[in-house]
Amino acid sequence: MLELRGLSKHFGGVKAVDELDITVQEGEIFGLIGPNGSGKSTTINLICGVYQETAGTVRFHEELMNGKPPHQRLRAGIARTFQNIRLFPNLTVWQNLWVAQNSPEDLATQGFLSRWFGATRQTRREIATLLELADLEHKSDELASNLAFGEQRRLEFARAAAARPKLLLLDEPAAGMNRQEIHDLSLRIRRIRDSGVTILLVEHVMELVMGVAEQIAVLNFGQKIASGTPGDVQRNKAVQEAYLGTSDSDAPSLDTGD
Amino acid sequence: MSYYLGLAQLIGIHTLLGLSAYVLMLTGQLSLGQAGFFAIGAYSAGILTVIFEVPILPALLAGAVIAAFFAFIVGFPALRVKGLMLVVATIAFGEFVRLFFFNLSWRVPRGDIVVGPDSTNGFREIRYFVANGWSPWEITAFVWTFVILVMAALWWMDRSRAGAVLRAVGEDELATQSVGVNLTAVKVTAMTAGGFIAGIGGALYAHTATYVDHLTFTVLLATFAVSYPILGGLSSVFGTLVAVVFIQGVLVEGLRFMGDWRNIVFGLLIIMAMNLKPSGLFDARTAQILKRAVGLGAQEKSDA
Numbered sequence: 071m072l073e074l075r076g077l078s079k080h081f082g083g084v085k086a087v088d089e090l091d092i093t094v095q096e097g098e099i100f101g102l103i104g105p106n107g108s109g110k111s112t113t114i115n116l117i118c119g120v121y122q123e124t125a126g127t128v129r130f131h132e133e134l135m136n137g138k139p140p141h142q143r144l145r146a147g148i149a150r151t152f153q154n155i156r157l158f159p160n161l162t163v164w165q166n167l168w169v170a171q172n173s174p175e176d177l178a179t180q181g182f183l184s185r186w187f188g189a190t191r192q193t194r195r196e197i198a199t200l201l202e203l204a205d206l207e208h209k210s211d212e213l214a215s216n217l218a219f220g221e222q223r224r225l226e227f228a229r230a231a232a233a234r235p236k237l238l239l240l241d242e243p244a245a246g247m248n249r250q251e252i253h254d255l256s257l258r259i260r261r262i263r264d265s266g267v268t269i270l271l272v273e274h275v276m277e278l279v280m281g282v283a284e285q286i287a288v289l290n291f292g293q294k295i296a297s298g299t300p301g302d303v304q305r306n307k308a309v310q311e312a313y314l315g316t317s318d319s320d321a322p323s324l325d326t327g328d
Numbered sequence: 329m330s331y332y333l334g335l336a337q338l339i340g341i342h343t344l345l346g347l348s349a350y351v352l353m354l355t356g357q358l359s360l361g362q363a364g365f366f367a368i369g370a371y372s373a374g375i376l377t378v379i380f381e382v383p384i385l386p387a388l389l390a391g392a393v394i395a396a397f398f399a400f401i402v403g404f405p406a407l408r409v410k411g412l413m414l415v416v417a418t419i420a421f422g423e424f425v426r427l428f429f430f431n432l433s434w435r436v437p438r439g440d441i442v443v444g445p446d447s448t449n450g451f452r453e454i455r456y457f458v459a460n461g462w463s464p465w466e467i468t469a470f471v472w473t474f475v476i477l478v479m480a481a482l483w484w485m486d487r488s489r490a491g492a493v494l495r496a497v498g499e500d501e502l503a504t505q506s507v508g509v510n511l512t513a514v515k516v517t518a519m520t521a522g523g524f525i526a527g528i529g530g531a532l533y534a535h536t537a538t539y540v541d542h543l544t545f546t547v548l549l550a551t552f553a554v555s556y557p558i559l560g561g562l563s564s565v566f567g568t569l570v571a572v573v574f575i576q577g578v579l580v581e582g583l584r585f586m587g588d589w590r591n592i593v594f595g596l597l598i599i600m601a602m603n604l605k606p607s608g609l610f611d612a613r614t615a616q617i618l619k620r621a622v623g624l625g626a627q628e629k630s631d632a
Contacts, residue, residue, distance in 0.1 A: 118506060144508035156503040158496045165492040172508030187488040233508050 071096040071268055072117070072148075072237055077126035079112050079292075086112040088292035090126070094237070094285075099259065099269045101283030101300075103276070105312060109292040110272040111153060114239050117270075118150050119143045130237065145174055149235035151226045153242045159215035163206055163225055166214050167197045170232035196232070204228040220251055227258070237268045244275040256282045280304070288312065333464040337536045339576050340468075340475040344529030345549070346556030346568040347478055348522040353557050354491070355518045356498035357407065361418030362553035364425035365395040365523040367545035369530025371429055371445060374540065377456040378443050379436050384456050384470075384535065392527035398425075399523020403516035422550050430542040450541025454534050471532050478525055482565045494518060498562075526553075555594075559601050561608015571608075 072094040079087040087109040094100045102110050115121040117128055119140040128135040135143055158166050171193055176185065184190050201207045204224040209217060214225060223243065230238060240259070244252050252275060259282055263269050273279045279286065280300045287297040290312040296303055303309055349362050373391030376382040382390070406417045433447040445451040457467050485491050496504045497514050505511050534540050555575065560567025575594065583590035601608070 120502065120506075139510075140502075140505040141508045141510045144506065150506055152503070152506075156500050156506075158499045158503065160499060161492055161495060165496075168489050169492050169496045169504065169509065170507035171489070186490040186493075187485070189489065229507055 071131060072270065073127075073129040074113075074117070075127045075129070077113070077116060077128065078124045079109075079116055079121055080124045085292045087116065087289075090289075090292070090294055092287055092294070092297075094268060094270055096236075096268055097263070097266070098284045099263050099271060099282055101279040101286040102270060102272045102289065103274075103279055103286060103303075104289035106274075108289040108312075110289055111241055112292075113289070114150060114241050114270075114272055117143075117239060118148060141172070144233050144235070145172065145177065147174075147233075147236035148239065149230040149233045149237070150239040151223075151230050151241055151243060153245060155219075155222045155226050157214040157222055157225060157229070160213060162211050162213055163201070163217070164197060164210045166225060166229055167200050167232055168193070170229045171196070173232065173234040175234065200228040200232055203231070219246065223247075223255075224258075227262075231262070231267075235267060237270065238262060239270045239272070241272050242274055243271070244273060244278045247275075249277075252278050330464045333468045334536075335577065335581060336468050337471045337532075339572050340471040341529050341533045341536070342552065342556070342572045342576055343475050343569050344478060344525055344532070345553045346560070346572055347482060347565060348524075348526035348529065349553040350557040350562065350565065350568050351482065351494070351518050351525065352522045353554070353562060354486075354494040354498050355515055356501070357515065357518070358411075358415055358554060359406075359418040359519070359522070360415050360547060360550040360554065361402065361406075361421040361425075362522065362526050363545045363547065363550035364418075364422035365399055365526035366530035366533070366549065366553075367422075367425050367429060367540075367542075368395040368398055368523075369527030370534035370540050370544070371432070371451065371530075372527075373531030374451055374454045374534040375434065375445065377535070378438075378451075378454055379434065384460075387456075388474075388528060388531040388535075391531035392524045395527025395530065396520050396524035399526075400516060400520040402523075403519035404512070407512065407515040407519065419547060419550070422545070422547060426542045426545050429545070448541070450539060451534070452539050454538045454540070456535050458538065467536060471536065474528050474532065478528065479565050479569070486564065495562075555598055557608070558598065559608060561605075561614075563608070567608050 072092070074090050074092040077087060077090040078085065090113065102113065104110050112121065116123050119135065119138055119142070123136065130143070130146055130148060133146065135146070138146075158169065161169070168189065176193070179192070180190060198207075201210055204227060206221060206225060206228070209221065214222065217225060244255055247255060256278055259269060259271065271279060271283055283300060285297070286300055286303045288295050288303055288306070288309045295308045295312055296306040345362060345366055348365065349359060352359050369391040372394045373387045376387035376390055377384060402421050406414060406421065409417055429445065431447055432445045434444045435442045435446060436444045441453070443453050462470070493504070493509055493514060497509070497511065501511055552575070556568045556571040559575070560569070560571035579590060579594055579597070583593060586593070
């Protein structure tokens with residue numbers, strides 16, 4: 071469903087992403103891991119169209135995405151969350167979701183006036199559903215900046231889901247979460263996948279990735295050094311070296327704890 | 329009495345000028361080019377009533393549309409730059425417009441006099457209201473009809489999804505793009521709407537003042553345009569109105585005895601306001617307090 075071929079992004083002399091090949095199959099949870107600065111977030115930004123690639127192609131459902139601005143990629147079905155949560159802090163929770171009503175269905179069924187100046191019953195119902203899924207029904211009139219950290223994460227998920235994406239890119243969603251929250255998050259991610267959304271998960275927290283992802287690719291210095299199932303990747307020597315800088319360790323940071 | 333009516337007209341016109349900057353500021357853009365759109369509205373409508381003898385209403389609307397058209401054209405290149413660079417780019421545009429009218433001479437004989445823009449000598453005899461026997465009351469009512477229409481339209485827009493999208497762009501452009509909003513379209517639309525509103529203001533100004541020249545439309549006027557929403561805050565259109573009444577009514581007119589020293593008070597006030605109340609004198613909290621005082625606190629609903 072998502073194909074990256076020879077994808078490269080150079081910032082001056084730095085090859086943030088270098089000749090990256092990745093294929094994500096429809097319906098899977100694909101994990102993208104790697105040490106700090108290995109190019110994971112850059113890859114997400116390339117897929118979303120925030121950055122222009124130096125070379126290579128991004129294909130989504132066979133369609134070439136190169137050169138398309140972010141809003142068009144979203145409308146094609148690629149939604150994302152941010153590493154540092156980026157809500158609209160001075161809008162209410164409800165308005166945050168209102169702004170995000172840009173799914174292809176919304177665009178097709180609503181006229182200009184009702185889209186921009188009214189809130190149709192369908193829109194209200196959709197936002198109510200999103201609020202319910204995010205357990206934020208009672209916070210609908212609260213400013214986004216007044217939400218607790220976990221609630222902000224959930225609102226960001228809901229906002230991404232408002233576009234009814236086919237592919238959801240999660241950029242380090244577990245950052246700053248405790249064990250219990252990570253557990254809830256992994257359930258949430260599975261639930262989103264089961265509703266028919268393919269997931270590309272960029273993550274630092276091994277516990278989450280190893281537990282939830284079916285396929286994993288490992289980046290180091292912008293290059294893919296390994297890929298396969300979580301088990302394959304955990305046993306891979308190159309991966310252990312990238313994470314620990316040594317080959318004869320038993321790679322504790324890749325241990326999922328179970 | 330006519331002094332107060334004149335002041336009321338000026339306040340109305342400056343409110344339109346401030347609102348033209350307000351729309352753009354919702355999207356986080358600061359434009360010092362609003363005086364340019366104001367000038368385009370003033371000269372275009374003036375030329376239409378004086379040289380082509382068009383009635384005021386179509387002339388005014390045409391002035392607004394022409395100003396909006398230029399705002400639309402300027403919007404594409406200008407909005408590719410942000411922050412300070414946008415300020416510089418819009419100043420450049422404003423000066424470009426001012427210097428265009430500084431040079432524009434379009435003189436037409438009308439009876440035993442010659443009328444039309446006369447480059448450095450300015451554009452005199454924009455006498456539509458006088459020639460058609462409008463009383464100061466009627467002129468004031470005419471001006472305020474537009475002020476109320478524009479304020480009502482913006483107030484309504486602010487509460488719609490369009491308003492939420494404009495504010496979202498102002499808060500985080502990247503996040504807004506990532507939820508599927510076409511950033512360029514939104515910004516250019518805001519710029520165009522701002523140009524339209526400034527154009528109405530300019531057209532009204534030219535006809536109430538009966539005389540304009542290039543010096544009317546300097547960067548100082550553009551500074552006033554952005555000061556109103558800065559002082560009044562962006563929580564609602566009423567903030568801009570309050571700021572105009574305060575600056576034009578209290579500071580400029582009330583402190584007239586201070587001569588040009590009052591400009592220092594004006595500058596001081598802007599600095600103080602930005603430091604003490606960065607979200608404006610009339611911010612969300614003040615609005616809440618006022619609302620509670622009037623007893624409609626609980627009725628605000630985001631899905632209005």
